[in-house]
Amino acid sequence: MKEMTYSEAIRLAMTEEMRKDENIFIIGEDIGIYGGTFGVTKGMIDEFGEERIKDAPISEAAIVGAAAGAAVTGMRPIVELPFLDFITIGMDALVNQAAKMRYMFGGNEKVPMVVRLPGGSGTGAAAQHSQNLEAWFCHVPGLKVVAPSTPNDAKGLLKSSIRDDNPVVFIESKLLYNTTGMVEEDPEFTIPLGKAxxxxxxxxxxxxxxxxxxxxxxxxxxxxxxxxxxxxxxxxxxxxxxxxxxxxxxxxxxxxxxxxxxxxxxxxxxxxxxxxxxxxxxxxxxxxxxxxxxxxxxxxxxxxxxxxxxxxxxxxxxxxxxxxxxx
Amino acid sequence: MDISKDILLEIYDRMVTTRFFSERINEFFIKGIMHGTTHLSVGEEASGVASCMALDKGDYTTSTHRGHSHAIGRGMEVIKIMAELFGKVTGCSKGKGGSMHLADFDKGHLGSNGVVGGGFAIATGAALTQKMKDTGKIVLCFFGDGASNEGSFHESLNMASVWKLPVIFFCENNLYGVSTPVSKSMNIKDVAVRAKSYGIPSYIIDGNDAVEVYKTTREAAKYCRSGQGPVIIEAKTYRYLGHSKSDECEYRCAEEVNRWKKKDPIIIFKNYLIENNIANQIEIKRIEDKALKEIDLAVEFAKNSPNPPLNALTEDVYA
The missing domain is CATH 3.40.50.920 (Rossmann fold)
Structure with a gap:
């Protein structure tokens, strides 16, 4: 076990999985050199390059939809949005497309993608940058919804989310990013989804x-x-x-x-x-x-x-x- | 560009199959023996089929709510499409998708879509996969004139153009979004001019001319495959029937419909095949008879297929 922040634990989970599986890439806004709105992907572009740490235009509908399209053709995308609130612009892609593709096409396809969303208030950013909309996602069969509270849980659960063959909404509490805790270092350590x-x-x-x-x-x-x-x-x-x-x-x-x-x-x-x-x-x-x-x-x-x-x-x-x- | 006889006849085959399929489905809805709704492509067979035929094996397509021509164009089995519309377990989506959710991932058909504009980003993402894996394959994204007013159109074309992704954005412009004519929903006449905003090439073609559709799509596919980025093709066409099963077409006049029927894509293509000595009347008749028989067999297969078992209700929500 090693002490690290929630943010570092998330970065480590992605880094370990990306080293193992070249089909995984991250797509989001300002996640490259800038390191993401909350610095979670900071430095990852140095190891994985801009092809796999993909800075996208400010286009949440296209980002989430493209992740779904990439997922059904063999990739395992991780989406990072700057704020959970912005998923509203990508909701068709998430709710009507990604969550439905398996069922409505008769179970023939898998949609392995993770949508990471920094949620919650406490930063003074007001009404459009502070929401907790997890209940919306839970109301959509076909989505899995994860909301870790500690660095170790964040690491173990994110790894399971990345390995899952379904669209997973991974809600990160932005006030937790700088909190610390002991984290498992074993790259094979995971925490199963669906276990309290x-x-x-x-x-x-x-x-x-x-x-x-x-x-x-x-x-x-x-x-x-x-x-x-x-x-x-x-x-x-x-x-x-x-x-x-x-x-x-x-x-x-x-x-x-x-x-x-x-x-x-x-x-x-x-x-x-x-x-x-x-x-x-x-x-x-x-x-x-x-x-x-x-x-x-x-x-x-x-x-x-x-x-x-x-x-x-x-x-x-x-x-x-x-x-x-x-x- | 020469097109082989085999390909031309296959295009004709799939076009008439789409026509017969659509007419049969229309009949079922009029008789009230089919559940759900449907959006038929009668009159749009050249744009839907010849474009698919211009793709290579391993290429991908995303389709729209009006997607039967695309499913047949991609070579999906007609019996499975028919069974799907009947809601049977033997359908391509096991009876859970219906008319708007036809897919065959093995054939590269990533599915038709019940949301107008829902396919743009999926096609863009599928093209991103091709680029990242350097497969040399491309994606063709069908959309209608109405969908080009959705935000996802702009977002996806912008993304695909800046990343130079191999996608053909293929507009079947049938002049109406449900009842609203293009003139009342956009300040331009041609969807294709929007390509300029993304710095990508575009073509405006006669969507009722199968040969032009095929050749243009081949050319655009070659451009995409060479890594230069996406392309818009706008095929001008027309749907003879209503938007969906419950449309009385009060927003357009009979004269307009009749004018378009004189430019019927199947008749135009049939004449082309005969005039250029590619096929004679007997061969044409043979293809048409075969297509009709295929539809009859598909209906029989669908009717005789079982419904999905009730325990299928909760299956396949998650992988």
């Missing part, structure tokens, strides 16, 4: 989260342990396919569930987790209603204090937990 990870075991409450909110959840859980409240923190890591089993088993054990995500509450992925619990036999174990702590239903504002108030804070999470315990 229990980041902290506990007996009183199941806290289900993913992405940037994991850190806040763990801080809250550690604080509350001092009050003898033991929270089990589940990091979903992959949203589609969803590891329902881990969620259900945990809720059966604790009898209480709280879901925390950065995305806005209405229509958010948290609703799907609530339904997963409510439709399962874990329902009979519930001692209290399920609670969602999520983003406020607004576009992200620019002002720093307003921006902070738009997403769940540690205080919000703690308040939710007290509510769950009738405290």
């Amino acid at each position: 990870d229990i980041k902290l075991e506990g007996s009183d409450i199941s806290l289900i989260t993913y992405g940037r909110m994991l850190k806040k959840a763990l801080i809250v859980a550690k604080e509350l342990a001092k009050e003898n409240i033991y929270i089990e923190v589940i990091d979903l890591r992959t949203l589609a396919p969803l590891d329902k089993d881990t969620i259900i088993q945990s809720v059966k054990k604790t009898g209480r569930a709280i879901i925390v995500h950065e995305a806005v509450k209405t229509g958010g992925f948290g609703g799907e987790i609530v339904a997963t619990i409510a439709e399962s036999d874990a329902f009979d174990f519930l001692k209290a209603p399920i609670i969602r702590i999520a983003g406020v239903d607004i576009p992200i504002p620019h002002n720093k204090e307003l921006e902070k108030a738009a997403v769940p804070s540690e205080k919000d999470i703690k308040a939710g937990i007290y509510r769950l315990l009738n405290k």
Whole structure:
């Protein structure tokens, strides 16, 4: 294990896979010498050249669509968009084309591509550069959706995503890029898609989260342990396919569930987790209603204090937990 | 450029097969015995078929919602196309795609597309593969006049031109986007002039002349294969039938339709074959009879094929 940032872990995952398989290339805006909007691909052009670290025109529809076209003809493209928000321009290519090609052509084709999207707020870039739209992608059968929260998960999950034969939407939380953690160095280390990870075991409450909110959840859980409240923190890591089993088993054990995500509450992925619990036999174990702590239903504002108030804070999470315990 | 007799007769064969196929499908929809919808290419057989015939084995195509001529033009098995329209498990897409989703990846046909403009970027990406792997193969991207007003047209042509990708962007300009005439949807008469914005060559041709379509596509393919980048071909043509099964064609007059019918691509090509002593009436008749029989057999095959089993519902969502 070696300490590195989330950003370095993503770069390492791509570098290792590209060394192994010459069909992999990266296509995106300003990913070459510039190194990408958040510097994730910095330096990769030196090793792989501009043919495989492909700076594209500012054309998200063509970038995502070309990736699909390359994928069905033998390549394994990785798309990097500057901001998750810009996928709206490439949505036809992703939703109507890449996600559908296998099914609507009778299962004859594979579409191995990864679309890396830096998401989330916290940079002051306001409403068009800060969204968390993962629920949209989860609503499209044919797509896989991954949202890692630690450098090690980012590396292992990205490698699995690159090796997967389906279109994978890989959501990177931009506020995590500079966070550090211990990362497996073995080039054959991967983390399978569709497996949640229990980041902290506990007996009183199941806290289900993913992405940037994991850190806040763990801080809250550690604080509350001092009050003898033991929270089990589940990091979903992959949203589609969803590891329902881990969620259900945990809720059966604790009898209480709280879901925390950065995305806005209405229509958010948290609703799907609530339904997963409510439709399962874990329902009979519930001692209290399920609670969602999520983003406020607004576009992200620019002002720093307003921006902070738009997403769940540690205080919000703690308040939710007290509510769950009738405290 | 001389075209061999074999190729000319094969073009004729696939053109009449497309015509008979389309007419039969139209009949099924009128009788109400076919599920879904369809967009027929009657009147556009030369542009759709002769262009495909000008490609080499291993070349790729992307197609549109009006894609039967392209599927047949690429040599896809008619029985599988017919079975697909019947929604049968023996169809090319196992009955899950229908009229707008015909593909045969082994033959390089990357599929027709239900989204207007959906194929531009896919074709561009397929061409990127050819360039990166240095295969010497090219991609032909069919699109209509209406699709050239989509953003993906501009994005893809710009990308393909700056990367010098081997794509022929082949416009079948049938003068209408559903009901809206070209004159009401763009400030120019010819789609091909848009090539200038991307610094690429273009051709405007009579899309009802199979020989011209074939020769121009061969020439454009040679240009693409030489690594010089993409090309636009605009083939002027006309669809005799409505946009889709439910179109009464109230937006155009009978006189216009009749004027185009006098320039029927199949009759023009048949006359060419006879006048140039490439085929006689007997040979022509033999091809037509064979094509008709093929359609009859395809209908029989499709009708007798089983529906997909219900457990196929959730199959093939993921690889």
